[in-house]
Amino acid sequence: xxxxxxxxxxxxxxxxxxxxxxxxxxxxxxxxxxxxxxxxxxxxxxxxxxxxxxxxxxxxxxxxxxxxxxxxxxxxxxxxxxxxxxxxxxxxxxxxxxxxxxxxxxxxxxxxxxxxxxxxxxxxxxxxxxxxxxxxxxxxxxxxxxxxxxxxxxxxxxxxxxxxxxxxxxxxxxxxxxxxxxxxxxxxxxxxxxxxxxxxxxxxxxxxxxxxxxxxxxxxxxxxxxxxxxxxxxxxxxxxxxxxxxxxxxxxxxxxxxxxxxxxxxxxxxxxxxxxxxxxxxxxxxxxxxxxxxxxxxxxxxxxxxxxxxxxxxxxxxxxxxxxxxxxxxxxxxxxxxxxxxxxxxxxxxxxxxxxxxxxxxxxxxxxxxxxxxxxxxxxxxxxxxxxxxxxxxxxxxxxxxxxxxxxxxxxxxxxxxxxxxxxxxxxxxxxxxxxxxxxxxxxxxxxxxxxxxxxxxxxxxxxxxxxxxxxxxxxxxxxxxxxxxxxxxxxxxxxxxxxxxxxxxxxxxxxxxxxxxxxxxxxxxxxxxxxxxxxxxxxxxxxxxxxxxxxxxxxxxxxxxxxxxxxxxxxxxxxxxxxxxxxxxxxxxxxxxxxxxxxxxxxxxxxxxxxxxxxxxxxxxxxxxxxxxxxxxxxxxxxxxxxxxxxxxxxxxxxxxxxxxxxxxxxxxxxxxxxxxxxxxxxxxxxxxxxxxxxxxxxxxxxxxxxxxxxxxxxxxxxxxxxxxxxxxxxxxxxxxxxxxxxxxxxxxxxxxxxxxxxxxxxxxxxxxxxxxxxxxxxxxxxxxxxxxxxxxxxxxxx
Amino acid sequence: xxxxxxxxxxxxxxxxxxxxxxxxxxxxxxxxxxxxxxxxxxxxxxxxxxxxxxxxxxxxxxxxxxxxxxxxxxxxxxxxxxxxxxxxxxxxxxxxxxxxxxxxxxxxxxxxxxxxxxxxxxxxxxxxx
Numbered sequence: 001x002x003x004x005x006x007x008x009x010x011x012x013x014x015x016x017x018x019x020x021x022x023x024x025x026x027x028x029x030x031x032x033x034x035x036x037x038x039x040x041x042x043x044x045x046x047x048x049x050x051x052x053x054x055x056x057x058x059x060x061x062x063x064x065x066x067x068x069x070x071x072x073x074x075x076x077x078x079x080x081x082x083x084x085x086x087x088x089x090x091x092x093x094x095x096x097x098x099x100x101x102x103x104x105x106x107x108x109x110x111x112x113x114x115x116x117x118x119x120x121x122x123x124x125x126x127x128x129x130x131x132x133x134x135x136x137x138x139x140x141x142x143x144x145x146x147x148x149x150x151x152x153x154x155x156x157x158x159x160x161x162x163x164x165x166x167x168x169x170x171x172x173x174x175x176x177x178x179x180x181x182x183x184x185x186x187x188x189x190x191x192x193x194x195x196x197x198x199x200x201x202x203x204x205x206x207x208x209x210x211x212x213x214x215x216x217x218x219x220x221x222x223x224x225x226x227x228x229x230x231x232x233x234x235x236x237x238x239x240x241x242x243x244x245x246x247x248x249x250x251x252x253x254x255x256x257x258x259x260x261x262x263x264x265x266x267x268x269x270x271x272x273x274x275x276x277x278x279x280x281x282x283x284x285x286x287x288x289x290x291x292x293x294x295x296x297x298x299x300x301x302x303x304x305x306x307x308x309x310x311x312x313x314x315x316x317x318x319x320x321x322x323x324x325x326x327x328x329x330x331x332x333x334x335x336x337x338x339x340x341x342x343x344x345x346x347x348x349x350x351x352x353x354x355x356x357x358x359x360x361x362x363x364x365x366x367x368x369x370x371x372x373x374x375x376x377x378x379x380x381x382x383x384x385x386x387x388x389x390x391x392x393x394x395x396x397x398x399x400x401x402x403x404x405x406x407x408x409x410x411x412x413x414x415x416x417x418x419x420x421x422x423x424x425x426x427x428x429x430x431x432x433x434x435x436x437x438x439x440x441x442x443x444x445x446x447x448x449x450x451x452x453x454x455x456x457x458x459x460x461x462x463x464x465x466x467x468x469x470x471x472x473x474x475x476x477x478x479x480x481x482x483x484x485x486x487x488x489x490x491x492x493x494x495x496x497x498x499x500x501x502x503x504x505x506x507x508x509x510x511x512x513x514x515x516x517x518x519x520x521x522x523x524x525x526x527x528x529x530x531x532x533x534x535x536x537x538x539x540x541x542x543x544x545x546x547x548x549x550x551x552x553x554x555x556x557x558x559x560x561x562x563x564x565x566x567x568x569x570x571x572x573x574x575x576x577x578x579x580x581x582x583x584x585x586x587x588x589x590x591x592x593x594x595x596x597x598x599x600x601x602x603x604x605x606x607x608x609x610x611x612x613x614x615x616x617x618x619x620x621x622x623x624x625x626x627x628x629x630x631x632x633x634x635x636x637x638x639x640x641x642x643x644x645x646x647x648x649x650x651x652x653x654x655x656x657x658x659x660x661x662x663x664x665x666x667x668x669x670x671x672x673x674x675x676x677x678x679x680x681x682x683x684x685x686x687x688x689x690x691x692x693x694x695x696x697x698x699x700x701x702x703x704x705x706x707x708x709x710x711x712x713x714x715x716x717x718x719x720x721x722x723x724x725x726x727x728x729x730x731x732x733x734x735x736x737x738x739x740x741x742x743x744x745x746x747x748x749x750x751x752x753x754x755x756x757x758x759x760x761x762x763x764x765x766x767x768x769x770x771x772x773x774x775x776x777x778x779x780x781x782x783x784x785x786x787x788x789x790x791x792x793x794x795x796x797x798x799x800x
Numbered sequence: 801x802x803x804x805x806x807x808x809x810x811x812x813x814x815x816x817x818x819x820x821x822x823x824x825x826x827x828x829x830x831x832x833x834x835x836x837x838x839x840x841x842x843x844x845x846x847x848x849x850x851x852x853x854x855x856x857x858x859x860x861x862x863x864x865x866x867x868x869x870x871x872x873x874x875x876x877x878x879x880x881x882x883x884x885x886x887x888x889x890x891x892x893x894x895x896x897x898x899x900x901x902x903x904x905x906x907x908x909x910x911x912x913x914x915x916x917x918x919x920x921x922x923x924x925x926x927x928x929x
Contacts, residue, residue, distance in 0.1 A: 375811075383819045390827065402827040403844065412819065472822045545883075547859050608889035628883030629857055639854070740854075760859045760883055 025078075025086070025162025028071045029153065035064045036150040043143035054139055058129060061142060064149065068122040072106070072115060075161050079105050084173050087165040088112060094175030096575045101176060104185040107193075108176055110309055110328070111161035116190065117305075118152040120197035125149070128201060135221050140208035144342075148200060151335050158327040178576065178601040178610055184243035188236060192263060195233025196301045199266055201225040202273065203298030203343065206291050210346045215287050215354050219277050222294065224790035226277065227519075230270040231783025237263050238776040245769075249613040249626040252538065253772060256409045261388040262304035268381045269297040272374035279367045282432045286371065287354055288347070293374075295343035299336060306332045312392055365434030369427040376419050383412040411468055411479075417531060418461035418492055421499040422454050424524050428506050450502070457495045464488060489539045492531060499528035516789040523782025530775025536768035537622075543764040548583075549633065549756045556763045559623065560586040563759060564593070575602040581759060583625060585616065592616050596625045596761065617770070624764040633758045637727065637744040642737070649745035651722045654715060657683040658741060662696050675700040678708075680726045680741050684715055697743065699726040714748065721748045828897060833876045837900045845870050845905070846895045849878075849888075857884055868896065868905070880907040888912055 039060035046053035075088075079102050084090040092112070093105035107113040125145050132138040176185075202222045209218030240260065241253035254260060273293040276286045306312070310329040361368035386393070387404045394401050429446045440446040467478045478484055503525035511518050546554040548563035555561070566579040578599035585592050596614035600606040611627040636649040640658040648654040662679030679698040685691075698711045710725030728742035828844050836843040847870035849855065855866035864880045878896055888894075891912035898907035 378812075379815055379819075382816055386816075386819050386823050390823065401830045404823055404827045408823065408826045412822070468822070469818060472818075472825055545859075545862050604890045608884075629859065631857070631859065641852075758859065760862075762883075 023162055023164065025071070025074055026160065028067060028074060029156050029160065029162070032064060032067045032071065033150070033153045033157065035060055035067060036146055036153050039064055040143060040146040040150055043139055043146055046139040047143065057139070057142060057146070061125060061129065061146060064146070065122040065126045068115075068119045072119045075112065075115065076103070076106055078162075082173065084170045085164055086161070087163050088161040090165050090170050090173045092173070092176065094173040094575075096172075096573055097175060097181075100183065100186055101181055104180070104189070105176065107189050108180070108185075109161075111156070111159045111163075113189070113193070113309075114152060114155050114159055115161055117193050117196060118149060118156065120190075120194050121145075121149055121152065121200065124194075124197045124201065137205065137208055137212075137221065140211050141204050144204045144207060145200070148204075148339075151331070151338075155328060155331050158331065175575070175603060178599070178603050179248070182243065182247050184239060184247070188239040188243055191232060191239060192236030195229060195236045196266075196305070198225065198229035198232060199270065199301045200298050201229065202270075202294040203339070206294035207343055207346055210291065210350045213350065213353060215350075216280070216284060219280050219290060223274070223277050223281070224787055226270060226274055226294075226297075227783055227790070228787040230267060230274060231780055231787065233263070233267050233270070234776070234783065235780045237267060238780065241776075242773065246615065247612050249611050256384075256387070256406045258388045259308050261384050261409075262300075262307045265381055265385060265388070266297045266300035266304060268377050268384070269293055269300055272377040272381075273297055275370045275374045275377075279370050283361075283367050285361070285367065288351075289374075291343070291347050295340070295347075299340055299343075302332070302336045302339060306336060307388070362434030364430060364436065366427050366430040366432050368434070369423050369430055373420060373423040373427065376416050376423065380413055380416045383416075384409060414488055414492055415461050415464035415468060418457060418464065418495045421495045421528060421531070422458040422461060424527070425450070425454050425499050425502045426458075428502055428521075428524075453498060457491070457498070460491050461495075464491065485539075489535050493535050496528045496531040496535070500525055500532065503528060516785070519782045519784075519786030519789060521782070522785055523779045526775045526778025526780075526782060528775070529771050529778060533768050533771030533773070533775055537766040537772060541764055541766045543762050545628070545760060545762050547758055547760045549758050557765050558587055559763075561625075561761075561763065562586070569597075576600065577606070581614075581627070583614065583761075585623065594623065594625050596627045598627050598630050598759070619770065620768060622766040622769045624766055626762045626764070627759060628762055629760040631758050631760070632728065633756045635744055635746070637742050639730070639740055639742050641740045646743075648715065648720075648722055648724075650747055651720050653687050654720065654722070655685045655687065656715075656724070656743070657685070658743075659683055659694065661739075662698070675702055675709075677701075678726075678729065680743065682724075682743075686716065686719075697724050697726045701729065710744070712746070722746070723748055832870045832872045833874045833905065834872065836905070840900060842897070842899045842908075844895055844897045846893060847871055848893050849891065850875060855884060855888065859883075865904075868894065876905050877903070878905045878907050880910055885910050885912050 039057055042053050042057035042060055046057055078086055078089050079093050080099075082089070082093070082095055088109055088111050089105070092108040093102055097105065105112070107116040125142070128145065129138060129142060132141045202225055205218050205222040205225070209215065209222075237260075240263070244255070245253040273290065276289050276293060280286045280290055310332050312329075361371065387408055390402060390404065393399070429440060429450070431440075437446065437451065471478050503521050507518055507521035507525060510521060542557060544556045546556055546561060548554055548561065550563055550565065553560050553562040562584040564582040564584050566581045568577070568579055570576060570578045576599050578597060580595040580597055583594045583596065585594055594614040594616050597612040598609050599612075600609055609627075609630050613624055613626040615625070616623040638646040638649075640646060642658055642660065645655055645657040648656060659681045662681050663677075664679075677698060678701050679696045681694060681696055684693050684695055693716075695713070695715070697713050699708045700711070701708050708727055708729055710727050712723040712725045714720070714723050723746050725744045725746070726741060727744040730740040730742065828842055831839070831843040831845060833845055836845060845868070847868050850867040850869055853867050855864060857864045862882060864882060864884050866878055867875055868878045869875050878898075880896070880898075888910075893913045895911040895913070896905065896907040897909040897911075898905055900906070
């Protein structure tokens with residue numbers, strides 16, 4: 001990126017913004033920038049000058065929060081009232097969108113999603129102030145927090161949702177991509193953004209703690225925030241997976257897509273952080289580790305935003321010129337470097353001051369197991385980070401652009417998950433500071449079977465990890481062994497099942513005396529349950545393509561699929577033509593109707609259909625019908641553009657070439673007024689005699705449906721017995737002259753094959769997919785339980 | 801104390817190197833058609849599908865085929881085992897992953913880049929496989 005162009009863009013952006021400050025949206029953003037500067041200054045001054053400035057800072061921050069709410073409400077009202085003079089409103093909404101979908105227009109584009117992130121940051125800050133105040137942390141924490149918000153306001157100046165559209169005010173907006181028109185778009189992105197916003201709190205407490213030389217107590221303060229931020233972020237990620245499974249029809253819930261990975265990275269580090277925070281709470285160890293992990297989880301949130309919003313990933317695969325996000329690219333890069341530097345500079349300054357902890361982790365102590373668990377989580381983070389960041393790494397090291405196969409993520413993470421499950425089991429029965437096996441056994445916490453099984457799976461996990469390393473140097477030595485993958489799956493399945501059982505047992509014991517402490521067990525049993533579902537539904541899913549015409553049946557996996565009919569839905573919306581395809585599924589005299597959806601939409605000029613899968617949920621598996629293509633079966637026919645030729649079906653002595661359209665009979669009065677006449681002029685060539693003739697193949701077109709009624713025409717009446725029918729007209733939107741036709745052939749006297757719709761589906765059986773959903777719900781629920789444990793503890797302390 | 805950090809650092813660096821090496825072995829490079837054909841290995845090729853010649857899809861074989869122009873403007877027939885990905889018609893550009901069998905590029909995966917949900921002016925990959 002040439003620097004002068006960046007700065008000139010920066011200048012242009014600024015002058016454009018201030019040139020239209022009279023625009024009330026711009027005015028709001030301008031005022032917010034002033035207030036956030038003032039709040040930052042006031043809070044930082046309050047560190048040395050005391051309470052007076054704290055109060056000013058607090059009032060300014062509350063004002064800022066209010067301004068964010070007002071700005072968001074202003075954008076929302078513009079979307080609701082279809083004010084298409086705003087470019088953003090024009091680009092991401094339309095009059096056809098329902099109220100709920102209009103809400104999602106708010107954050108469908110970059111500008112609005114930055115505003116949403118900032119809004120949630122401000123709202124989180126609103127709750128953070130009293131919390132930090134009570135713990136003597138307000139000045140530093142809110143100073144950094146206001147600074148973060150200031151940066152976001154700067155982004156909004158350049159990615160301004162209130163920028164006016166050039167030229168005339170459009171009558172209607174462009175609307176949303178119809179793939180996104182789903183109720184999940186109302187919930188998934190906001191939840192993710194709340195998680196992102198909350199993830200900044202542990203970072204800020206960490207920096208503030210270093211500045212205040214509070215190396216231990218900050219853990220207690222930041223832990224509830226870390227737990228709830230991780231829970232919410234996890235919820236957001238999970239909803240994305242569910243959305244993908246339910247409507248996108250890829251058949252999966254996780255594709256290791258860079259966009260998905262980038263949200264998983266901060267989550268993994270945050271989970272590691274929670275565990276190492278627990279270790280520090282109990283043992284006073286891992287002080288620096290916790291600072292570094294708290295920094296990393298927030299930096300990875302910024303990195304995720306950078307990856308998805310700056311265009312680096314798409315730039316890697318397609319060279320788009322004049323990328324509209326240059327300023328944002330610069331600001332987001334700066335944001336990451338700034339917070340990276342801030343954290344680590346403060347840490348380095350305090351390095352000597354942090355008393356080295358005299359802890360020695362006994363091999364059989366819970367703190368040792370938790371630390372190893374965190375390390376494994378970080379190993380997984382590194383693997384995913386490298387795979388996801390390759391476009392950037394390649395650019396930095398000037399290597400060739402490449403992407404990685406999805407198997408890269410799977411084969412590395414599989415042994416890591418086995419190890420995590422084993423550590424989870426071992427950690428459950430251990431105690432802090434460590435007890436010997438004999439002691440544990442005397443308390444009835446552990447049995448020989450447990451110990452041996454965990455050693456067995458732990459060793460297996462390590463072996464699989466080693467195999468992965470050896471495979472690299474011996475070119476898939478092990479992976480070429482038959483059933484090796486099945487072996488891996490079975491190891492993971494059994495390890496998951498053990499972890500599930502042990503966690504349920506522990507959960508049962510704990511819930512009797514201290515129900516508030518069950519959070520960890522719920523989350524861990526959720527992970528085990530999820531892994532069972534992942535292996536079963538991904539490793540053992542079966543897919544088979546079937547093709548159906550109306551009233552036809554096909555068999556797959558012991559089910560009979562019959563295409564009954566199709567029902568048009570959402571008829572009130574004129575921008576689409578949407579059908580539910582009613583597929584009757586029968587097995588053992590029981591039948592259900594599954595309704596996959598195929599529709600055409602103005603968004604792509606109705607040029608190709610959109611698909612949504614139909615799913616029938618059973619307890620132990622899902623039946624998943626994913627439409628893949630909708631076609632017309634014309635019988636023997638040829639699709640021709642002007643000038644193209646084809647051999648005549650049924651009689652290869654002849655070939656035809658499509659020359660032009662014949663519209664000369666359009667005004668014929670004999671015709672039905674709803675029809676109009678159209679003809680295709682072709683050149684007929686007889687190979688035997690080497691003679692060519694032009695002839696006209698007429699048809700009449702129904703004005704409403706565009707369907708053609710062919711007038712079957714005999715070619716070369718003396719010598720052939722083949723008729724040609726002009727059966728379909730495929731108009732080209734850009735250039736009517738480039739339209740194509742379909743000519744069908746039949747033998748004289750033979751009934752023409754009636755053109756019939758033929759639908760192609762992929763039918764899949766996904767075993768135990770429900771375990772994935774119940775698992776992730778349990779994971780998230782565990783975080784919420786854990787959060788309220790701290791909450792109730794605090795209440796108790798206040799009451800004491 | 802110190803030895804613990806050193807051991808930790810060695811483990812960390814070691815693992816990063818491992819993951820990195822493994823990545824460079826499993827990564828699939830971008831190339832143009834000529835290079836992919838000469839090497840005969842699996843590559844990714846980016847380019848544009850030639851819309852003038854419509855794509856075809858044969859449901860019986862579950863095979864899609866189309867003509868694709870790479871960045872050097874070389875045109876090659878691409879065959880993909882599967883139905884055309886959603887939004888293929890709208891695709892501003894495509895990336896195919898696969899290798900040459902004879903003169904035909906057999907793709908195992910197609911990435912279409914479409915007008916994005918985040919920015920109408922930019923593109924976002926859409927995966928199909």
